[in-house]
Amino acid sequence: MSEDLLARRARLLGPNMSTFYEDPVHMVRGQGVHVWDADGRQYLDCYNNVPHVGHCHPRVVEAICTQAATLNTHTRYLHEGILDYVEALTATFDAPFDTALMCCTGSEANDVALRMAQALTGKTGVIATDHTYHGNTTAVHQLSRSNPPPGGYWDSVGFVPAPDSYRPLGGEGGMAHAHAFAAAVQAQIDALEAKGCGFSTLILCPFFANEGFPDLPRGWLDPTVAVVRRAGGVIIADEVQPGFGRLGSHFWGHQRMGFTPDIVTMGKPMANGHPVAAVVAPGDTMRAFRERFRYFNTFGGNPVSCAAAMATLQVVQDEGLQANALDVGAYAKQGLLELAGRHDAIGDVRGAGLFFGAEMVLERATKAPATAYVKALANGMRRRGVLLNFLGVHYNVLKMRPPMPFSRENVDQMIETLDAVMSETPLS
């Protein structure tokens, strides 16, 4: 069955359409933190952040159906849906964030954010980390070091080493790592200025999720923020991964890091699977962008999307899912730390709220990445009915980022299964 589907995919969609796992899962149904495959087998979903408030949450389904049965148009007509939603969304921010632009994907949001930064600074130079992913438009694809663009990188793009708390640049202890990162940003600013395009923006995920979510203390970005401000640039916080309460202690990743970006982008979990994304900015920034660029997005901010996004936000708030992320995430980290007492392959346990995992090493002394091992673990977990994955600079970090209603009981199942899979998988 799945072989037939794989062949049809290749024939109809072309080659190189990636799938997770050696034996890809053919999902047919989801509810809460579980999904079921075509054979009726249940899986615990420890990975998917798009169904933020749980697969097929009835309130979101109902909101989508009701609005779809009433009206769906675009934003050139007047409708309260987008206004009510932007009011509710910006209320989760601190000042001065009070406006939003609605679009459909995180890639679009970051693409718009880059142009907002251009409108503010009059310059085009962009700095990103060397192990990030910000999306797939032509402009943001330029920021992807792990998937280089054909024809090479534009002169207006510069990279800095991804933060790595397990092997910190500048050495262990204190803020040396933070200052080393800021110095690398300064060097790239100087290079962009020398090339003539000038420095416009530093774009980063405030949780450095794709980089392997290093364990960075609050204030870690302060020296970098100072460097960017001194150069007259702006900071884009890509909250596609850490936003909407996932980190538990704060609603947004930048709030947890303790800095105020200039522009914030979001997507993935925003409408529980319906394609909704946004750029949130202070009113002056939005005005500068709107005056400089004519921007219209046919599907962005349509009434059905806004109803889905509103229902998702209300469920996060009404069901206390941020507090759940704080509690269950701490419990999961504790479980992983206990597992590290039994398995030497766990070199480091990291995370915040319901975004956590462990870095796997061949040997703790050398910290040599156990990349093949972590891949085998992900496949072993899938065989035992638990879905998770891996990422990081060396692709050796087990990554878990489940739907937000994830419970302590779900953690117990995940830890017990991981214990068994680690015991049966040879370290290589």
Ligand SMILES: Cc1ncc(COP(=O)(O)O)c(C=O)c1O
């Ligand atoms: C940090 C980050 N930004 C942006 C994106 C792109 O979002 P989308 O796939 O909705 O375009 C992703 C997708 O994985 C992401 O991880």
